[in-house]
Amino acid sequence: MKFGETFMEYLHGEQDKFLHKCSHVEYKRLKKVLKKCRTCKSLSESCKTEQQGDKEEEEEEDCMCEYQSCPVCDQMFFSELMKEASDIAGCFSSRARSLLQLHVPTGKLRFLFGVRRCFKDEQALKDEGSMLIEYITMNEIAIRKILKKYDKVHCSVNGKNFKSKMKAEHIELLRSPWLMELGAFLLNFNKLDGGEFSESSGHFSCDFNASLSVMTLTLANSIKLEFDLTCAICLDTVYNPYALSCGHLFCKSCACSAASVLIFQGLKTASPDSKCPICREVGVYANAIHMLELDLLLKKRLKEYWKERMSGERAERVKQSKEYWDLQTQYAIGY
Numbered sequence: 001m002k003f004g005e006t007f008m009e010y011l012h013g014e015q016d017k018f019l020h021k022c023s024h025v026e027y028k029r030l031k032k033v034l035k036k037c038r039t040c041k042s043l044s045e046s047c048k049t050e051q052q053g054d055k056e057e058e059e060e061e062d063c064m065c066e067y068q069s070c071p072v073c074d075q076m077f078f079s080e081l082m083k084e085a086s087d088i089a090g091c092f093s094s095r096a097r098s099l100l101q102l103h104v105p106t107g108k109l110r111f112l113f114g115v116r117r118c119f120k121d122e123q124a125l126k127d128e129g130s131m132l133i134e135y136i137t138m139n140e141i142a143i144r145k146i147l148k149k150y151d152k153v154h155c156s157v158n159g160k161n162f163k164s165k166m167k168a169e170h171i172e173l174l175r176s177p178w179l180m181e182l183g184a185f186l187l188n189f190n191k192l193d194g195g196e197f198s199e200s201s202g203h204f205s206c207d208f209n210a211s212l213s214v215m216t217l218t219l220a221n222s223i224k225l226e227f228d229l230t231c232a233i234c235l236d237t238v239y240n241p242y243a244l245s246c247g248h249l250f251c252k253s254c255a256c257s258a259a260s261v262l263i264f265q266g267l268k269t270a271s272p273d274s275k276c277p278i279c280r281e282v283g284v285y286a287n288a289i290h291m292l293e294l295d296l297l298l299k300k301r302l303k304e305y306w307k308e309r310m311s312g313e314r315a316e317r318v319k320q321s322k323e324y325w326d327l328q329t330q331y332a333i334g335y
């Protein structure tokens with residue numbers, strides 16, 4: 001079956017209700033735009049044959065630069081796609097966020113009670129998690145396909161370049177930290193049932209490899225995602241992880257020291273000028289995501305390591321706050 005049909009079937013299938021409130025890639029409409037633009041294609045083909053007579057070796061190069069932008073569809077095509085992608089990314093993160101909040105009301109509560117306080121039954125939560133993963137995957141495939149088609153019709157690399165633009169805007173769908181959280185969330189459920197470590201539902205599977213600290217998510221169309229769970233600062237498996245807005249993952253304590261704030265003050269207090277230690281982007285601390293599901297997964301799978309890191313962080317926190325208050329009293333007393 002052609003992807004266009006598969007996608008339509010997905011949009012109007014069982015998950016109709018779920019998808020109702022979410023935006024999706026207007027695959028059909030974008031395809032129509034490209035179809036109208038076949039004039040471009042015939043032009044580019046005629047340019048190919050013309051050149052064959054002229055200079056054969058430069059054929060491909062020449063053709064590419066001549067059609068670097070398409071007056072017929074560029075404006076509409078890319079702005080539309082950018083808007084759709086950012087809507088989808090937004091919809092995905094807000095729904096994932098609220099689903100996971102149902103699962104664990106707040107981080108503190110979870111550690112206090114040590115039990116899952118579900119307001120929906122577990123199966124329903126799990127199903128919604130799977131639906132969200134499918135949602136993001138289907139739309140990602142649609143974007144990849146339509147961009148490929150664009151490049152084919154225009155004989156350009158604009159479609160490819162557009163992907164890097166999406167990355168820069170942080171709307172690259174499969175790079176969302178929430179996808180990592182959902183994967184961890186499903187794995188956490190699995191452990192509860194006393195089942196295998198790998199989770200399989202028709203469309204995807206996820207897997208945690210403790211020796212490498214990698215979480216693997218295998219999606220439809222053989223898209224395989226590997227999430228490296230190593231912190232680039234301490235070079236160990238992340239503990240109490242936070243994902244910065246650029247998507248990079250660090251231990252809370254490491255991120256705090258990188259942003260020159262104390263652990264008890266938290267990442268929100270970081271200066272807007274603080275940079276991500278990996279990509280040097282600024283302003284990435286204020287909306288950092290606390291990866292609670294991932295932390296829970298590591299707590300269960302790497303018990304000893306997790307405990308060790310917990311007492312390490314606690315000791316560091318106490319030391320930092322003692323130094324902080326000593327300094328405050330010195331100022332107050334004035335010596």
Ligand SMILES: [Zn+2]
Pocket residue numbers: 037040070071072073074154
């Ligand atoms: Zn065109």
Ligand SMILES: [Zn+2]
Pocket residue numbers: 231232233234235236238239250251254
């Ligand atoms: Zn670290």
Ligand SMILES: [Zn+2]
Pocket residue numbers: 244246247248276277278279280281
């Ligand atoms: Zn970064």
